[in-house]
Amino acid sequence: MTEVVLRDISLTRGPATILRNVNLRVEAGEFCVFVGPSGCGKSTLLRLIAGLDDDASGDILIDGRSVQQVAASQRNVAMVFQGYALYPHMNVYDNIAFALRRAKVPKAEIEARVQTAARILQMGDYLQRKPNALSGGQRQRVAIGRAIVKKPKVFLFDEPLSNLDASLRAETRLEIAKLHRDMGTASMLYVTHDQVEAMTLADKIVLLRPVLGSPGLDSVVQIGRPMELYHRPANLFAARFMGTPGMNLFESRVAALSAEGVAFDIQGKHCLAAVSPAGLAVGDAVSVGIRPEHVVTGQAAQAARTEGGNTVQAGVTHVEALGEHSILHTDVAGEGAQPRLRLLAKTTDESVRAGDSLALLLPARAIHVFGAAGAAQARLLTSA
Numbered sequence: 001m002t003e004v005v006l007r008d009i010s011l012t013r014g015p016a017t018i019l020r021n022v023n024l025r026v027e028a029g030e031f032c033v034f035v036g037p038s039g040c041g042k043s044t045l046l047r048l049i050a051g052l053d054d055d056a057s058g059d060i061l062i063d064g065r066s067v068q069q070v071a072a073s074q075r076n077v078a079m080v081f082q083g084y085a086l087y088p089h090m091n092v093y094d095n096i097a098f099a100l101r102r103a104k105v106p107k108a109e110i111e112a113r114v115q116t117a118a119r120i121l122q123m124g125d126y127l128q129r130k131p132n133a134l135s136g137g138q139r140q141r142v143a144i145g146r147a148i149v150k151k152p153k154v155f156l157f158d159e160p161l162s163n164l165d166a167s168l169r170a171e172t173r174l175e176i177a178k179l180h181r182d183m184g185t186a187s188m189l190y191v192t193h194d195q196v197e198a199m200t201l202a203d204k205i206v207l208l209r210p211v212l213g214s215p216g217l218d219s220v221v222q223i224g225r226p227m228e229l230y231h232r233p234a235n236l237f238a239a240r241f242m243g244t245p246g247m248n249l250f251e252s253r254v255a256a257l258s259a260e261g262v263a264f265d266i267q268g269k270h271c272l273a274a275v276s277p278a279g280l281a282v283g284d285a286v287s288v289g290i291r292p293e294h295v296v297t298g299q300a301a302q303a304a305r306t307e308g309g310n311t312v313q314a315g316v317t318h319v320e321a322l323g324e325h326s327i328l329h330t331d332v333a334g335e336g337a338q339p340r341l342r343l344l345a346k347t348t349d350e351s352v353r354a355g356d357s358l359a360l361l362l363p364a365r366a367i368h369v370f371g372a373a374g375a376a377q378a379r380l381l382t383s384a
Contacts, residue, residue, distance in 0.1 A: 002153035009058035036208035078147035079156040093127040117145040137168040157190040236374040268335035273367035275377040287370040294366035295345035301361035
């Protein structure tokens with residue numbers, strides 16, 4: 001079982017800073033996903049680990065050994081790219097076996113490895129087919145098969161599903177998850193811009209951000225388990241990036257501090273967030289956030305409004321009916337000349353229509369507060 005460690009990885013090319021101060025430990029057998037916006041260095045980081053790029057400072061250790069001066073072919077890693085890059089004149093068997101034949105692996109060993117990979121990927125009935133007779137998902141499985149037969153210590157995936165349509169992405173995502181279970185001794189590092197892939201595949205997510213033109217920022221925003229990043233974003237960047245639709249965010253000021261949390265105003269309405277008041281003072285500017293699925297509508301919200309809870313009155317401007325739930329686009333009117341505040345709410349109530357007026361409950365335990373520097377306030381121990 002192989003551990004991958006990155007120590008102080010930074011990369012500058014000319015005037016452009018691509019990566020800054022990346023420190024990461026991927027445990028043996030762990031599935032680690034790099035996610036972040038375009039230009040944050042996800043694929044570059046993967047290429048550095050593979051040895052395809054070697055111009056970064058810092059150190060990369062695989063299985064406890066520094067590989068900064070080790071050729072890509074000697075690192076015992078296998079990389080699956082976005083493009084399949086299959087040989088069109090070869091059948092599936094020969095495509096998978098090609099690198100083994102070049103490495104002079106004995107014929108019997110090649111046969112055993114190819115058949116094992118075909119079984120894992122459920123491609124046994126397709127070994128004699130040419131790539132043009134395969135679907136996109138099947139071609140990507142052939143590319144994964146070429147990696148499996150190398151018996152690497154580390155698998156690297158660079159956006160392997162981005163060329164597939166939605167149904168094939170879902171199917172192949174399940175195949176990759178199954179591959180990880182079947183080959184639990186190998187560490188897997190995976191690059192994607194798709195949050196669904198990141199949330200469903202990862203044991204650990206590494207959220208990256210672009211650092212070009214931002215000399216004070218490090219590349220890594222937050223590292224943690226998928227639901228940790230989702231429910232406990234460390235800062236505004238993580239809060240904005242994780243989640244579809246994104247977190248509702250708006251600017252406010254601290255109205256009061258207490259053992260129960262931080263009070264703030266939303267469109268003239270006094271509300272409470274069950275987060276630590278440490279480091280804040282009355283009058284401080286803060287950013288306040290709540291995820292659409294945590295905004296409560298219906299009778300519970302109306303009852304809370306009657307009792308003086310964290311509620312606001314909103315007008316529904318648009319309804320996205322998605323089947324199992326709907327996304328409500330709402331406007332909360334402000335006092336005087338205050339601009340209207342847009343809030344998204346997720347509901348299973350199919351009776352809501354555009355033009356309706358309804359109460360929205362913002363549960364104190366579900367509200368996030370971010371200080372002036374963008375860092376999240378810790379949640380009180382009494383909160384969920």
